Amino acid sequence: MEPDETLHTIEKAATWNVNSLKVRLPQVLDWLAREKPDVACLQETKTPDGQFPVQAFHSIGYEVVFAGQPAYNGVAILSKFPIESPETVMDRSEDDHRRFLSARIQGVQVINVYVPNGQDLDSPKFSYKLEWLDRLGHYLDRFTPEREPVLLMGDFNIAPGDLDTWDPDGTRNQIFHSEPERYGLRSLFSKGFIDLYRKIHPDTQAFSWWDYRMGSFHRNRGLRIDLVLATPPLAKRCLDVTIDRQIRKNDRPSDHVPVTAFFTS
């Protein structure tokens, strides 16, 4: 154990799919100034590494690591504490999508994921999604969940169960709700990764994403697909998880909202 790790622990960690950091940067900076998470994982930055706004985050006290590309995907970890040993790929595959970032922060392994969308069950993108989840599982096998604190958070593009979708009957076996996807997610749970929102709020319906179209937010037709998972040493310390629905009312909002987990020190 490093001496510093006992002095400062992660007490507040958040995940937010920002749907273009270029468009959302002012909102992200406002949110950080207001909420002050110790660690924030962003997805869909859609920003090449050379254009990442490093200085904007440094100037408000955040270290950053990022893995981006033009137009699509892109992930970043922001931290008030030092970020050690960042990894931008999860294995030796040829996959060039920037969807993964893993680093050590105050003795916690923080893993940021942007799981592929999959499009529909007939698409090659669906096979890619399932393969990607399988590869993530293999990456996670290096950890001992019962003993090690690991935070795995991001946009999973899977509604874990019927409570996590506005229309469980209409969406059954559709994309985000299909059995193969849910099996992939359950296989992460079975390794010891715990869905913290569902642990703390077993019966509450709360969504983290709403379609831009059809007034879906106003009608609360959404999904809970942005998740914070943690291994038992961290899950035991979790006090609450909140989903910031209010931020979806901003001008030019992301279609996702932040999910934030709180831990005892």
Place this chain on the structure above:
DNA sequence: ATGACTTATACGATAAGA
């Protein structure tokens, strides 16, 4: 209703998201 918005790329139309 293979739609509806929003973003990126590139400057109009298409791809992609979820």
